[in-house]
Amino acid sequence: LASAPAALAQGPGEAGEDLPPWMRSPGAGFSVYGQPGPQAQRVLRRPGANRAAPGNGVAWTPLEQLEGFLTPSGLHFERHHNGVPAIDPAVHTLRIDGAVRRPLDWRLADLLRYPQRSHLGFIECGGNSNAGWNEEPIQRPVGSFHGLISTSEWTGVPLRLLLDEAGVDAQATPWVIAEGADAFAMQASLPLAKLRADGLLALWQNGEPIRPEQGYPMRLILPGWEGVTQVKWLRRLTLSAEPLMARNETSKYTELQPDGRARQFTWAIGVKSLLTTPSHGQRLDARGTYQLSGLAWSGAGRIRKVEVSADGGRRWAEAALDGPVLPRCTTRFRAAWRWDGQPAVLQSRATDETGAVQPSRAALLAARGRNGYFHYHAIVSWGVDEEGAVRHVYV
Amino acid sequence: LASAPAALAQGPGEAGEDLPPWMRSPGAGFSVYGQPGPQAQRVLRRPGANRAAPGNGVAWTPLEQLEGFLTPSGLHFERHHNGVPAIDPAVHTLRIDGAVRRPLDWRLADLLRYPQRSHLGFIECGGNSNAGWNEEPIQRPVGSFHGLISTSEWTGVPLRLLLDEAGVDAQATPWVIAEGADAFAMQASLPLAKLRADGLLALWQNGEPIRPEQGYPMRLILPGWEGVTQVKWLRRLTLSAEPLMARNETSKYTELQPDGRARQFTWAIGVKSLLTTPSHGQRLDARGTYQLSGLAWSGAGRIRKVEVSADGGRRWAEAALDGPVLPRCTTRFRAAWRWDGQPAVLQSRATDETGAVQPSRAALLAARGRNGYFHYHAIVSWGVDEEGAVRHVYV
């Protein structure tokens, strides 16, 4: 071992002369709400809006720039059909009506008096990853085509309590029609059983009041289900014997099959995973060991296992899961790979606690055809060429 | 059950005439980094700085305004001695030196190539809650005297890997002196064994690069240990046979005992809990059922149990833990209480998985005297008077 620093090693000059400037004068003071620093400002959502309708579109979570399994609220993906409403929480109410014993209204202040529960989990848009159906592999960073998934702690009132207070008959009226208070007046027909099982009327996101673009002042949370069902700015739940057949459960969020018929009411997110490091657009500098890191999730429960492959799926090695491994939540997985300078194809494959295994792209296309648009959850492949360039490929 | 909404119920006027304004015109567009809405802006950190030194002091996390167990990064408490440095990540390095085989420097870009691990856990200042030592119960919201605790997902390089690369001898040099790159050049002498066991060189907070006020570009994370040890803006780890006896491990962060001797090198946070709802400054409107909600945590591991009392600790009922219950992480607990309009004293008491039980204030004072200043973790009492006013009390 080297000896400890010698005494009297320093001359009579200023003690701080070799220090960086930020150690030589006081730093910034305190702030009431912290922000990312200027050096980290490039880690941003990526909006893609309709040019004739600025509130119609999405903003992607930059998955390949993030680590861990949580998403900071400021980077939670956005999907709005007609913008983010500026709701006055003193005016807004939640109504439960339709086939109920007592149609009721609650104000935000009332809801704060109810028992609360948290769900730490993902929300994924049913249309996430839909470029996967394209004939050619889209050449974009992973966040810009798989980034309609984000993970937060959602806290609020178990919906069961409010439904029971209104008085529901699960046999006679198994449907609940949710409505949002945005300029799109978003609707979704949903099974009462799911709302009663684990539905939340979320008031809090990652500890603080829900962000405006995520549904302030209140949002429906249905753990593991596609985002369109988790109606933001929730204003109304209408009990019904039949579904509404709303535009977003007929024209959209249905999956056209090769026979011309469409799958409808497909809510749970399938088991899914992807590598974020390395991923499309990155470059391996030289031969050597690289850390693989990615996210896995399933709408059916916990991730049981994630495997990785470097040869396009011929051989698989099991990745490490970086806990906690929670149901209906993203799980970070990690593995390591020694690149020998040869072309390679990196993949990950998740298995959930129900035993469901993430399908290959060929298997998903064989089952669903090419025009399903929603619920794309096949294995994602990153090709590495001899120069170390990483690109989205199909195998 | 009431019948479903009648047909033809609506006249020939505009369909939207009863709608709130935010449903009648498009909402706001997408943003690259989301912020709390104007209605939620009152949920802010509460700075308390030295008037002669604006970067010297704290900013409190407003615990009683939050729910769930996570803290949004913008509300993570701040404790700086001389402000937040504006570090250029291209210049900053981490050095490991002193009694090592090979003194080494790493740049941020190098560190991104190492294996990463996440720790979802709390950081609590060793000086948190120190008003609890006061003769009289401080009359402030709970966040303004217990709010130097916040919970995040921290992701980074296991320190063991970097220490082993430099070559350390755990027998000969059991101490590591950490140094920060702020204008205070913060120091802490720490046991090598802890750094090797679960220390992280964190680069990410809640998924994104660490916030400037939390240590950007890199911070030492020592799960379950007091905040002062988790050196922010980390620039250097020096292996040593002896501790440095730095100012912040002698003059401060030591606990003076009644016999005039002081406890030094007390790093782990004791088992602790407090009710955030209801809490000081809130008011119960009327007799009836109230939901109790609070946080529990321990530096020694998982929370095993939280009990609540409404009679100042004579009788206890077990609260529900709102999972996940993670080691060295805050756990949200919940219970319910029917207020009969009489004076009451609400308390919570946590037990961790090692069997350690949160002490009463009397027991903590009996063990530590009145001048320990740090590591106050006794049971917190909220008195409810006949008008329903809730105030901090001692029992």
Added chain:
Amino acid sequence: GPAPSAVPAALAAELAPPRLGRPVPAEALARGDRHVFPDGRGLPAGRGSVAQGAVLYQAQCAACHGVDGRGLTAEELVGGVGSLASAEPEKTVGSYWPHASTLFDFIRRAMPLHAPGSLKADEVYALSAWLLHANGILPAEAVLDAASLAAVRMPNRAGFVAVDDPRRPPP
């Protein structure tokens, strides 16, 4: 833990939740409701013709959906019947939508996108009529009201398989 008998009944992990919902007056209930079901429930009084709809469509919709409804910055609304099982399916109101009720419900609540909720019931009937005509489902002289709209049978009425419908046991 403490013996169960030591736990006071007024304090527990859970108690009956409060009941703070406020009853909604019947009048307010009917007023707020804009859901239109496939069987016509929810359709208001009023009427509108294909001809009226054609004028309204050009004034209020064509800028985004195209003069012929074939799409522009917003998507196509017309065409594609018979294409669903092909390699290049075109999903439109005519080819894909199973219920005419959805057209009334959706246009009334959400369109035109820059002024949602601005259309009167007669106007929504007229626009629905024109879109169904443009898709070959109604003749040029058609007039829609609650009864006639509920009676429209859409070409793709039977085109959907309700995978997780709670009314049926899962397969």
Added chain:
Amino acid sequence: GPAPSAVPAALAAELAPPRLGRPVPAEALARGDRHVFPDGRGLPAGRGSVAQGAVLYQAQCAACHGVDGRGLTAEELVGGVGSLASAEPEKTVGSYWPHASTLFDFIRRAMPLHAPGSLKADEVYALSAWLLHANGILPAEAVLDAASLAAVRMPNRAGFVAVDDPRRPPP
């Protein structure tokens, strides 16, 4: 899972981490080091007297710590010896600090708060000398350098119990 033999050696949950640390030249090592240990290791060349320190203290420190070191916007540095076991302990450099080395180390790196790292070694010796004198630990004519500072014995030298010291097994 796949049989272990099917797992290629180049791919696994973990492989040896990279070794990307850059060796630090010996010259750079000594230059960057400012830690001062209780035995005097780390103290630089230089010297300063109580008298020099008195002048410097009034110019650079008194605005925050008070002209007599009894505290102002920043805390007191002087007094309190013998108070630690009382009901109103006063913890200062003189009454509480176990090592004089800490004074040099801390002032050099962190004070004055608005210009950290601005003091030369001689100045830090002088300020340390004055603060030790003001606390009755050094006489008025004292001069400090590396050897004499390391030789100072602080009144509360034995006042600390290292609870979790890794050099000792836990109690």
